[in-house]
Amino acid sequence: MKSIKRTFFILFILLATSCEENKTEEPTYYIPYEPPLLCEPTDDEIVNLLCNWWKHSEEEEEDTFEKPIYRPADFKEFPAIRGFRAEYVLSSDFTCAYLVPDPFDAHYFSEGKWSLRDSELIIIIDSLNATVSKMKIIELTDDMLRIERIK
Template identity: 35%
Template sequence: MRLISYSFFCSILLFSACSLKTNGDDSSTDINLEELTQHWVHSYEEEPQGSDVSVYRPHDYKEFPPSRFRMQYIFEADGYCTWFYLAPDDGHHFRPGKWQLDAQDHKVIIIEQDDEILRYRITELNKEVLRMQLLGKI
């Protein structure tokens, strides 16, 4: 019986560590990596006018209206990502990058795009939406 209780306790601890979550109300300091690691497309039509929070949806969430350029990120669990690049000749293609969570604040994601490093605060994350506020460029 004691072995079962100990195993159950360890399972609860492991589950808690793997499901780091935020629900958009700043009640948690971590995010769910399984929800983050997918292909996100900027859905700027959903952003309130004047908002500094960008809205992203999974690439298969809906058929997005035509747009000259729509930022996209594909976050991988290993810390690598690809991001959509708009070339000077108006060409669109994905480029490799890296991402990580800030060591002090796990709601802050740091994205390395070529020579540019962007910092975003994740304000909401679930399977269907990623909302990020640009904190600045490093």
């Protein structure tokens, strides 16, 4: 009986000392990624406006998800949301990065290319030349991009 009590006491001491929290360290499971953003001025005003890091601002949408609003990443402090906030980083050399949803909230950026057709249709293509997304521009200013998703 003494040996059982001694064993439990030793286990308790080991658990108590090994569970100390170090509140100054950041978690190591998340490595932030800053996608490259190259915005050299071009002759095309639409390309100049599109060249930005765009985040889906669903808090501003009154209607359905059909015509989402995107804002520049530094436009405001975006609140945490349940689920996924789409992000696109469009560079003037027509390279891009886009946030890929993950079922375990480990969303990650993937790199690809983008193109503009007829000054209104944005097409995002991944590194394997597969179409990731097609969007029609509804409204575009220096601080807002409103699109319509094309299937």
